[in-house]
Amino acid sequence: MRSKILLGFLSVFAALVYSPAIANACAVCWAGDGGPIEEAFNWSVLFLMAMPYAVVGSIVGWLAYSYRRSAAKQQRNEIAQPLVQLAWNPEESGR
Amino acid sequence: MARSSTARQLDEAQPLETKKPSFGGGGPPVPPVRPNVTIGSNAWVGVIVFLGAEAMFFAGLLGAYIVFRVSASIWPPQFQPRLPIGVTGVNTVILLASAVTMRWSLKAVGVNDYKKLIRLLAWTVALGGIFLAVQGFEWLRLIHFGLTVSSSVYGGLFYTLIGFHGLHVCGALIWLLVVFVQAKQGRFSKERHVGLQTCAMYWTFVVALWPVLYGLIYLL
Numbered sequence: 174m175r176s177k178i179l180l181g182f183l184s185v186f187a188a189l190v191y192s193p194a195i196a197n198a199c200a201v202c203w204a205g206d207g208g209p210i211e212e213a214f215n216w217s218v219l220f221l222m223a224m225p226y227a228v229v230g231s232i233v234g235w236l237a238y239s240y241r242r243s244a245a246k247q248q249r250n251e252i253a254q255p256l257v258q259l260a261w262n263p264e265e266s267g268r
Numbered sequence: 269m270a271r272s273s274t275a276r277q278l279d280e281a282q283p284l285e286t287k288k289p290s291f292g293g294g295g296p297p298v299p300p301v302r303p304n305v306t307i308g309s310n311a312w313v314g315v316i317v318f319l320g321a322e323a324m325f326f327a328g329l330l331g332a333y334i335v336f337r338v339s340a341s342i343w344p345p346q347f348q349p350r351l352p353i354g355v356t357g358v359n360t361v362i363l364l365a366s367a368v369t370m371r372w373s374l375k376a377v378g379v380n381d382y383k384k385l386i387r388l389l390a391w392t393v394a395l396g397g398i399f400l401a402v403q404g405f406e407w408l409r410l411i412h413f414g415l416t417v418s419s420s421v422y423g424g425l426f427y428t429l430i431g432f433h434g435l436h437v438c439g440a441l442i443w444l445l446v447v448f449v450q451a452k453q454g455r456f457s458k459e460r461h462v463g464l465q466t467c468a469m470y471w472t473f474v475v476a477l478w479p480v481l482y483g484l485i486y487l488l
Contacts, residue, residue: 213338
């Protein structure tokens with residue numbers, strides 16, 4: 174337990190001390206201090222980030238709509254089955 | 269009264285362990301009101317997954333276009349031929365009309381109207397072919413005026429995006445021709461027309477994609 178706590182403190186210390194001052198790996202940061210290229214990349218990244226959600230959301234929405242339509246159609250077509258049998262059942266009545 | 273409304277014997281107290289519930293108990297389980305609902309065939313799922321992949325493919329191309337379009341100070345670039353907005357607008361209407369005839373053909377097969385189905389499929393094939401022919405003719409004119417893949421970034425983006433869409437329309441048209449032949453052979457009915465449905469899904473996707481490309485590349 175003590176070794177785990179010590180390991181946790183060491184990890185936090187290392188993250189604070191060795192954090193990089195300049196993020197040279199960022200694909201947008203290399204473009205400089207703003208400008209049209211940075212704005213272009215921003216819009217492109219936002220668009221590409223949104224697309225998977227849009228695609229999957231559309232597919233799921235269409236499937237849900239198709240299921241509800243099929244279920245409603247099936248309910249209309251099938252013979253209605255009673256939820257509860259209303260006929261007198263002498264075995265159940267105890268008489 | 270409910271089935272299990274048990275008439276109680278007032279002169280005898282019912283022991284708790286034999287007491288039956290007052291509603292719905294004692295009998296066999298009631299079958300569910302909604303049994304398994306079949307939305308469509310497995311082919312639908314396959315086509316949907318495929319269309320999702322196609323959508324992401326075009327999203328990648330559009331992402332690249334957005335980068336060049338937004339970063340450019342002047343667009344379209346100077347000394348490049350201008351795109352035929354009017355002719356392509358009419359072509360867009362032709363392609364949208366083909367989607368309408370495709371939808372009508374699905375309704376026709378739903379009522380087993382085979383003559384109408386074949387007629388509407390023929391119209392869809394014809395409208396799709398006209399769209400491709402006009403696009404090809406306009407491309408030849410643009411190449412003649414100097415807009416090529418290697419002439420500029422503008423040309424490269426245009427031919428990549430519009431070219432891939434044209435390729436998809438070509439593939440959809442080939443599929444549609446196969447479906448048309450199958451329809452003429454009488455292979456579709458009200459109960460069984462999955463091939464027609466999946467082709468209609470792909471055609472609708474290809475048609476719905478075109479106004480997006482037309483708006484972004486030709487108009488903006």
